[in-house]
Amino acid sequence: MKMQSSRPLSPHLQVYKPQITSMMSIFHRITGVILAGGAVLLILWLLALARGPEAYAIAQGIVTCWVGQVVVFGWTFCFFYHLLNGLRHMVWDTGRGLSIGFATKSAYAILVLAIAATAAVSYCATQSWSAVVS
Amino acid sequence: MSSKKSNTIGKSSGHGAKHWWHQRVTAVGLAALGLALIYCLVSTLGQPYEVAVERLKDPGVVSVVALFILFMFYHAALGLQVVIEDYVSTTSTRTVMILIVQLLCLLLAVTGTVSLISIMV
Numbered sequence: 499m500k501m502q503s504s505r506p507l508s509p510h511l512q513v514y515k516p517q518i519t520s521m522m523s524i525f526h527r528i529t530g531v532i533l534a535g536g537a538v539l540l541i542l543w544l545l546a547l548a549r550g551p552e553a554y555a556i557a558q559g560i561v562t563c564w565v566g567q568v569v570v571f572g573w574t575f576c577f578f579y580h581l582l583n584g585l586r587h588m589v590w591d592t593g594r595g596l597s598i599g600f601a602t603k604s605a606y607a608i609l610v611l612a613i614a615a616t617a618a619v620s621y622c623a624t625q626s627w628s629a630v631v632s
Numbered sequence: 633m634s635s636k637k638s639n640t641i642g643k644s645s646g647h648g649a650k651h652w653w654h655q656r657v658t659a660v661g662l663a664a665l666g667l668a669l670i671y672c673l674v675s676t677l678g679q680p681y682e683v684a685v686e687r688l689k690d691p692g693v694v695s696v697v698a699l700f701i702l703f704m705f706y707h708a709a710l711g712l713q714v715v716i717e718d719y720v721s722t723t724s725t726r727t728v729m730i731l732i733v734q735l736l737c738l739l740l741a742v743t744g745t746v747s748l749i750s751i752m753v
Contacts, residue, residue: 527715530708530711530712530715531712531715533708534708534711534712537701537704537705537708537740538740540744541701541740541743541744541747544688544697544744544747544748544751545743545744545747547681547684547685547688547747547751548746548747548748548750548751551681554681554684555681558678558681561677561678562678570677574670577666577670581662581663581666581667584659584663585663588656588659588660591656619670619674622674622675623674623677623678
């Protein structure tokens with residue numbers, strides 16, 4: 499195990515041309531971390547709801563203000579991206595789809611689907627806020 | 633490769649495979665639970681207090697949210713462990729960070745579940 503060695507590393511990020519495959523891979527990790535962070539907020543929201551109307555009002559204020567909206571929207575996109583790319587990973591786990599063709603085509607398909615799904619959910623969210631669900 | 637003691641302490645073999653498998657199991661569970669969660673919460677997130685509480689008393693909704701929380705924090709703990717292992721080279725720092733992540737995930741999972749019970753009751 500490397501213990502803070504001061505030996506030089508060969509350049510990697512500085513020289514390797516970014517490609518859809520590598521970008522999707524690191525973004526999968528990034529969305530994972532973001533989702534974990536967002537989950538903390540979900541728990542805090544539940545806690546506020548459990549605590550009562552006053553606490554819930556504060557949580558609502560945060561969720562409905564524009565910063566909260568951006569966070570919820572961003573988390574939703576990260577969720578769909580991570581879900582779809584996760585499925586792509588599990589296809590690879592079975593040994594299928596390991597060609598460059600599948601890797602690149604599925605990459606673009608996932609980006610399109612994730613954006614579409616996020617848009618659909620966001621639209622549904624706006625619909626529900628104007629009508630009270632019984 | 634190395635015969636240092638620091639490379640021989642810890643668990644015996646098989647734990648990497650277990651980690652890998654549990655990550656996949658929770659991933660499949662979360663695929664379904666996550667979609668169900670979004671379905672439940674999309675109509676609840678902006679609602680007034682009374683409506684939100686009523687929604688979260690429904691046993692179907694509570695089951696989905698509770699299972700999501702449990703699966704999610706386990707999946708996150710496993711995933712974050714791999715991320716930390718990749719980027720933190722000092723053994724002691726890495727161990728402490730993984731420990732903190734696992735404790736936080738447990739704390740948050742329990743807090744979430746207790747909140748759900750508290751709303752139901």
